[in-house]
Amino acid sequence: MNINNVVVRILAERILNKGLNPLKDRPFKLDDVTNTEYRKAVEDYIIIESGVLEGTEPTK
Numbered sequence: 001m002n003i004n005n006v007v008v009r010i011l012a013e014r015i016l017n018k019g020l021n022p023l024k025d026r027p028f029k030l031d032d033v034t035n036t037e038y039r040k041a042v043e044d045y046i047i048i049e050s051g052v053l054e055g056t057e058p059t060k
Contacts, residue, residue, distance in 0.1 A: 003041045011038070012045040 014028040
């Protein structure tokens with residue numbers, strides 16, 4: 001399966017910014033990402049963007 005990086009970014013930013021999940025009418029949560037490949041990609045994106053990995057800086 002090909003992962004769409006734009007979708008991963010949108011999902012991760014909705015989670016980080018407490019954006020609305022339109023299907024559930026509440027803030028988006030990581031548990032809302034049910035596809036395992038996308039969930040892993042979103043988790044990785046959040047880790048990288050937060051700068052928690054040693055030697056990395058947030059890209060924002």
